[in-house]
Amino acid sequence: MPFANFKVPENTLTPKQKEQIVTRTTELYVEIYGERARNNTMILVEEVADGGWGISGNVLTLAVLDEATPIDTSDA
Secondary structure (H helix, E strand, O other), X not given: OOEEEEEEEOOOOOHHHHHHHHHHHHHHHHHHHXXXXXXXXXXXXXXXXXXXXXXXXXXXXXXXXXXXXXXXXXXX
């Protein structure tokens, strides 16, 4: 059974976005394994509490990530 586990910061995705993750990941597995994978593919979207995750030994929060997110100032 194909399985994918997405861990995302809590309250950063809408229900529609979670649905898109499930749908598009399922379609990817079907593309790779064929139609037989559709009924057996399991996708888990887990929300991790703010501050409950980190990178390179540093605890990350949404506030820290917001500070690090570059702002697009182009006129495009």
